[in-house]
Amino acid sequence: MQNETNSEEDHKSAPKWRRKPESRPDEILDGAxxxxxxxxxxxxxxxxxxxxxxxxKGTVYLYFSSKEEMLxxxxxxxxxxxxxxxxxxxxxxxxxxxxxxxxxxxxIQIAANKFSNHEIGSIPLLIIxxxxxxxxxxxxxxxxxxxxxxxxxxxxxxxxxQKGEFRKCNPKYAVRTLMGALLMQVIWDGTFARDDEEPIxxxxxxxxxxxxxxxxxxxxxxxx
Amino acid sequence: MQNETNSEEDHKSAPKWRRKPESRPDEILDGAxxxxxxxxxxxxxxxxxxxxxxxxKGTVYLYFSSKEEMLxxxxxxxxxxxxxxxxxxxxxxxxxxxxxxxxxxxxIQIAANKFSNHEIGSIPLLIIxxxxxxxxxxxxxxxxxxxxxxxxxxxxxxxxxQKGEFRKCNPKYAVRTLMGALLMQVIWDGTFARDDEEPIxxxxxxxxxxxxxxxxxxxxxxxx
Amino acid sequence: MQNETNSEEDHKSAPKWRRKPESRPDEILDGAxxxxxxxxxxxxxxxxxxxxxxxxKGTVYLYFSSKEEMLxxxxxxxxxxxxxxxxxxxxxxxxxxxxxxxxxxxxIQIAANKFSNHEIGSIPLLIIxxxxxxxxxxxxxxxxxxxxxxxxxxxxxxxxxQKGEFRKCNPKYAVRTLMGALLMQVIWDGTFARDDEEPIxxxxxxxxxxxxxxxxxxxxxxxx
Amino acid sequence: MQNETNSEEDHKSAPKWRRKPESRPDEILDGAxxxxxxxxxxxxxxxxxxxxxxxxKGTVYLYFSSKEEMLxxxxxxxxxxxxxxxxxxxxxxxxxxxxxxxxxxxxIQIAANKFSNHEIGSIPLLIIxxxxxxxxxxxxxxxxxxxxxxxxxxxxxxxxxQKGEFRKCNPKYAVRTLMGALLMQVIWDGTFARDDEEPIxxxxxxxxxxxxxxxxxxxxxxxx
DNA sequence: CATGAATGAGCCTTCATTCAT
DNA sequence: GATGAATGAAGGCTCATTCAT
Numbered sequence: 001m002q003n004e005t006n007s008e009e010d011h012k013s014a015p016k017w018r019r020k021p022e023s024r025p026d027e028i029l030d031g032a033x034x035x036x037x038x039x040x041x042x043x044x045x046x047x048x049x050x051x052x053x054x055x056x057k058g059t060v061y062l063y064f065s066s067k068e069e070m071l072x073x074x075x076x077x078x079x080x081x082x083x084x085x086x087x088x089x090x091x092x093x094x095x096x097x098x099x100x101x102x103x104x105x106x107x108i109q110i111a112a113n114k115f116s117n118h119e120i121g122s123i124p125l126l127i128i129x130x131x132x133x134x135x136x137x138x139x140x141x142x143x144x145x146x147x148x149x150x151x152x153x154x155x156x157x158x159x160x161x162q163k164g165e166f167r168k169c170n171p172k173y174a175v176r177t178l179m180g181a182l183l184m185q186v187i188w189d190g191t192f193a194r195d196d197e198e199p200i201x202x203x204x205x206x207x208x209x210x211x212x213x214x215x216x217x218x219x220x221x222x223x224x
Numbered sequence: 225m226q227n228e229t230n231s232e233e234d235h236k237s238a239p240k241w242r243r244k245p246e247s248r249p250d251e252i253l254d255g256a257x258x259x260x261x262x263x264x265x266x267x268x269x270x271x272x273x274x275x276x277x278x279x280x281k282g283t284v285y286l287y288f289s290s291k292e293e294m295l296x297x298x299x300x301x302x303x304x305x306x307x308x309x310x311x312x313x314x315x316x317x318x319x320x321x322x323x324x325x326x327x328x329x330x331x332i333q334i335a336a337n338k339f340s341n342h343e344i345g346s347i348p349l350l351i352i353x354x355x356x357x358x359x360x361x362x363x364x365x366x367x368x369x370x371x372x373x374x375x376x377x378x379x380x381x382x383x384x385x386q387k388g389e390f391r392k393c394n395p396k397y398a399v400r401t402l403m404g405a406l407l408m409q410v411i412w413d414g415t416f417a418r419d420d421e422e423p424i425x426x427x428x429x430x431x432x433x434x435x436x437x438x439x440x441x442x443x444x445x446x447x448x
Numbered sequence: 449m450q451n452e453t454n455s456e457e458d459h460k461s462a463p464k465w466r467r468k469p470e471s472r473p474d475e476i477l478d479g480a481x482x483x484x485x486x487x488x489x490x491x492x493x494x495x496x497x498x499x500x501x502x503x504x505k506g507t508v509y510l511y512f513s514s515k516e517e518m519l520x521x522x523x524x525x526x527x528x529x530x531x532x533x534x535x536x537x538x539x540x541x542x543x544x545x546x547x548x549x550x551x552x553x554x555x556i557q558i559a560a561n562k563f564s565n566h567e568i569g570s571i572p573l574l575i576i577x578x579x580x581x582x583x584x585x586x587x588x589x590x591x592x593x594x595x596x597x598x599x600x601x602x603x604x605x606x607x608x609x610q611k612g613e614f615r616k617c618n619p620k621y622a623v624r625t626l627m628g629a630l631l632m633q634v635i636w637d638g639t640f641a642r643d644d645e646e647p648i649x650x651x652x653x654x655x656x657x658x659x660x661x662x663x664x665x666x667x668x669x670x671x672x
Numbered sequence: 673m674q675n676e677t678n679s680e681e682d683h684k685s686a687p688k689w690r691r692k693p694e695s696r697p698d699e700i701l702d703g704a705x706x707x708x709x710x711x712x713x714x715x716x717x718x719x720x721x722x723x724x725x726x727x728x729k730g731t732v733y734l735y736f737s738s739k740e741e742m743l744x745x746x747x748x749x750x751x752x753x754x755x756x757x758x759x760x761x762x763x764x765x766x767x768x769x770x771x772x773x774x775x776x777x778x779x780i781q782i783a784a785n786k787f788s789n790h791e792i793g794s795i796p797l798l799i800i801x802x803x804x805x806x807x808x809x810x811x812x813x814x815x816x817x818x819x820x821x822x823x824x825x826x827x828x829x830x831x832x833x834q835k836g837e838f839r840k841c842n843p844k845y846a847v848r849t850l851m852g853a854l855l856m857q858v859i860w861d862g863t864f865a866r867d868d869e870e871p872i873x874x875x876x877x878x879x880x881x882x883x884x885x886x887x888x889x890x891x892x893x894x895x896x
Numbered sequence: 897c898a899t900g901a902a903t904g905a906g907c908c909t910t911c912a913t914t915c916a917t
Numbered sequence: 918g919a920t921g922a923a924t925g926a927a928g929g930c931t932c933a934t935t936c937a938t
Contacts, residue, residue: 042264043357058935061934128352131416165442177433181404191355213436215442217390218391280925486805487804487805505911507919573800576862577712580710628856652845656846660849665885666839734902
């Protein structure tokens with residue numbers, strides 16, 4: 001069942017001249033992400049990770065003191081853009097005249113944009129698989145990404161309710177409705193998607209999702 | 225230093241082993257689920273799994289020929305109730321006079337009920353973490369659980385659209401909006417939930433989720 | 449490479465009525481010999497040995513206290529007929545008028561007869577493979593079988609030399625010439641023989657061997 | 673109680689490891705031969721094999737992918753010199769004026785010379801013990817060593833018969849007479865020989881053996 | 897800086913042996 | 918007596934980590 005590793009063949013004789021040592025740690029993390037996701041943390045082999053970066057086993061230890069440290073760095077790296085995400089969002093939302101609905105739309109679109117990037121979207125999947133082994137990491141991610149996002153969204157939701165733009169609702173639940181579709185797609189892409197099928201368009205998905213979230217799916221019934 | 229109290233052994237000299245109960249394989253799988261989820265498949269130790277069932281290492285091999293076989297059995301076991309789920313759903317939905325909205329509501333509630341059970345809800349998380357290592361298992365789960373559920377929901381959606389009960393929409397996307405919130409909660413419970421916080425009520429969450437899915441979150445604006 | 453064990457199929461549902469409990473240990477040893485020879489002592493599984501006798505694992509421990517004990521019993525059992533062999537030989541050799549050559553011939557024929565029996569001939573092969581692990585056993589076999597036989601043969605050789613029937617020679621070497629062909633055939637049968645080839649006839653082999661041993665292979669040359 | 677003398681470690685702080693010499697695989701095989709012969713294949717422990725070469729467990733896996741591979745390599749290694757043996761023989765035998773008897777003598781002497789070398793002579797014993805588990809290995813050895821040798825000898829025998837130098841005989845049997853004594857001695861040395869006794873001289877044994885093989889052991893009787 | 901040979905802890909799996917039934 | 922479920926020691930093999938070169 002175990003699918004065969006032909007990782008040796010993945011990077012056939014990486015050219016020697018392509019060396020940007022400054023980005024070395026990043027290249028290693030790229031390989032680590034691939035291997036962690038495909039074999040799990042415990043199942044990933046340092047040698048395979050190194051090979052993705054065109055390095056040998058020992059060399060990665062010049063940049064990371066242990067396998068666990070690589071995992072931590074990987075998660076940290078993926079969390080950095082999240083604050084950038086919030087900066088982006090804040091930039092688009094400054095305008096106080098904007099409707100809450102538009103603000104929410106933009107937030108979700110920006111988030112979708114971030115998480116459709118493999119290097120960021122794979123991380124929650126990684127954490128889902130390794131949360132038991134690395135609870136601090138899950139907790140870190142929860143706080144830095146999940147809760148921070150939820151809080152931002154809930155703030156807008158409550159603002160919309162206050163303004164009379166949104167119906168009264170429990171933002172704690174509504175945020176799950178709003179974020180769920182995105183999470184689901186991220187998981188689909190990273191877990192169940194097959195090469196032989198048309199990929200789902202994030203743009204269209206989010207469009208449809210926001211539409212339903214805002215307006216619901218029911219048609220107004222004449223006699224009711 | 226204190227005289228060793230071996231309180232575990234005090235139980236009137238428990239026999240070195242007891243006889244096979246019929247539920248032995250199930251007890252082992254319960255332990256396997258716990259360990260697979262908390263250490264990952266590769267990181268889980270057979271001895272720890274055995275301990276959950278009060279057995280010794282070697283004994284689990286009387287029931288499962290390998291670690292991998294345990295994983296497969298675990299997934300298979302969790303998939304069985306899904307067909308029961310569909311039977312449940314079909315039973316509640318027979319009535320042709322029912323509104324599509326009510327049918328959808330019941331489907332989601334039944335699904336939420338199933339997946340809030342740890343033994344069923346943990347499996348997708350396990351698969352998310354191990355899909356790279358066991359692609360056939362992911363494919364199996366995709367077909368038996370994810371796609372089967374999606375198909376059922378999309379059928380009702382399209383039926384509702386035909387009837388004029390639902391707005392025109394692409395069911396492929398709408399189903400993701402509908403299922404996303406449930407998946408998100410399953411992941412939350414299995415990955416990020418902390419003991420020190422009030423757990424989210426599935427019932428209330430689903431209530432809120434369905435309400436938004438049906439009616440949207442926007443209030444009708446007088447002048448627009 | 450390891451050849452597959454389908455030992456379960458070897459004795460399809462041994463009839464329950466065929467029970468001669470007195471010979472139980474012997475039946476077990478028969479199975480042990482087969483398994484020890486085909487997997488080696490360490491590689492043989494008690495359960496497979498038991499199956500040859502139509503018994504279950506635990507039952508063989510009613511007759512033998514350990515695997516090692518079975519090996520010892522097996523060797524002991526094969527050594528018993530050797531004294532019988534010497535009795536046979538003595539019976540045929542009493543006549544003091546017999547030529548030494550005839551005595552030797554008869555001895556070798558009797559020995560060949562014994563060792564062509566699989567239960568006796570397999571034992572030296574077993575010992576060759578396990579001598580390192582069980583030096584006492586090898587020593588026991590050496591004394592009881594090899595040296596006893598050598599001594600008997602050397603006695604006749606020396607007697608023949610004394611009588612002027614045999615040329616002067618070192619019996620220590622001559623006995624190896626005499627026994628070697630038989631040993632070689634025993635090894636061939638137990639190690640290299642294939643089912644798809646005509647088996648070597650012990651009778652003809654010994655006939656030829658004795659002829660050469662007695663008369664040599666050279667034709668008398670006219671001019672020398 | 674005495675202050676621990678760790679005399680093994682005193683050697684001026686030996687480095688935890690030294691570099692790969694080119695002969696590493698050979699050294700490992702030497703250790704493997706010792707352990708396989710003394711414990712049997714199944715009973716031999718990789719760690720013990722490694723220790724013979726001054727290595728640790730894991731290191732042998734840098735050179736051999738499995739225990740079984742070591743066994744195969746060991747047999748292969750021992751077979752290589754056999755072709756050299758035939759080259760030797762051919763070189764000594766070119767002269768067509770030579771008597772068949774002399775050719776045979778030389779062949780046996782060369783073979784004895786080869787097989788008295790422990791690394792070559794132990795292999796047939798190993799195979800005798802493991803033929804059941806590794807039938808292809810036995811078959812390989814049969815073809816490359818046993819049958820090749822037999823064929824060479826039988827050719828000379830038939831040549832001698834044709835020339836009128838040897839008596840008519842069945843070479844299939846005669847070759848067993850000729851090879852048997854050598855095989856017996858190889859087995860004796862590897863299985864039954866004790867340290868406390870005078871070892872048998874291969875040279876004298878072969879001398880005596882060839883004499884008997886050629887001339888027989890009987891003295892010509894005046895009146896017969 | 898880079899390498900990869902060497903190490904040894906660790907785990908899956910097997911199987912001789914025990915013993916409740 | 919027989920059975921075979923249960924045990925746990927043992928060993929093959931892997932791989933994170935170290936370090937001489």
